[in-house]
Amino acid sequence: MDLDSMSILAVVPARGGSKGIPKKNLREIAGVSLIGHVGQVIQQLPWIDKAVISTDDPKMAEEGGRYGIDAPFLRPEALSSDSATGVDTWKHALVSAEKHYGIQFDISVYLEPTSPFRQAGDIERTVLELASQKHLAAATVSRTPGSYTPHKTLTIDEKGDVAFYLKEGKKFSIRQEIPSYYHRNGICYAMKRDALLACDCILSERCAAVVIDRQVVNIDEPMDLEFARILFGKIMLSRD
Structure with missing residues (x-):
């Protein structure tokens, strides 16, 4: 499947009102913010046509811009509360991006900054699984x-x-x-445009599982952030 023949949008959700870790998406691992880690991976994927950050916080938008993630809109207040769902945020970003760029995208990927151990290959595997025509969506998971x-x-x-x-x-x-058993790890969600606009759950029907076998961290609480920093340091040492 030739991904270059498709129009693909990356959405990076990063609201400013996180409670467990204030301004969580601006926190750094190895000197790079969580938003920055997403941006660095997106830059390795030339088949992603556009990347936007969905945020209600101008500082988050500015940080995204430092790593090539556009901020053509701010997320409305109704989608910035604790009760707002990921799928509604994703839909809003898709519709807003299409209006801004004048493009109708074929596929969108949803990349949460709180999963900083993603690799470019994880996203490519997920989109290729989706583009195989067998599924309407795909999501990365880890074994529980x-x-x-x-x-x-x-x-x-x-x-x-x-x-x-x-x-x-x-x-x-x-x-x-x-x-x-498996659980979501937030590394990558991918969905075809029409399926995304029609669904009411981030794990839609006919959603393929892409299993990530290595150790990853989903950052929610301060201890998760500390563990991620330790794990990242060990990974860097192992590469030297």
Whole structure:
């Protein structure tokens, strides 16, 4: 599949009102902001026609511009609250970008800055999976550690008694016997234009899974950021 023959938009969501880590998307790992890490990867993908940042914060928009990410609009207040959904933000960015550039895009990718360990190949794999015509969407996922799967999850009732979330959980004392589960890692979502405009969930129907086997971090809390910095340092040392 020739990606150069398609019109592809990258959307980078970066609202200014994050609570767990204030101004989270401007925080740095190895001297580069989270927004900057996204921009550096986008620059390695010549088949991405346009890249825009969806933000309500002029400082975030300015930071995106430093790394070649356009900011032709600011995100409206209604899409900047804690209750705003990712898919609505993505739709708004697509429609606004098409109006600004006068282009109807074939595919859009959604790249969250809070997943700074993405590689250009991750995005390309995701878009190629989508462009194969078998799916309307594709998303990167990571395998969930055995101790965090439904078979190992516990509940506590009103009497304080603990029980397995799944009744069959007690049968799986050996971790290797637990079925495989996966979770979103935020590295890349990709969707065909019409499917995106019609859907109401960032994981739409006919969404292909692109499994990322290496260690990645999705930054939400301060400890995640510290761990990401440590992991990034180890990765850099291993390359020397």
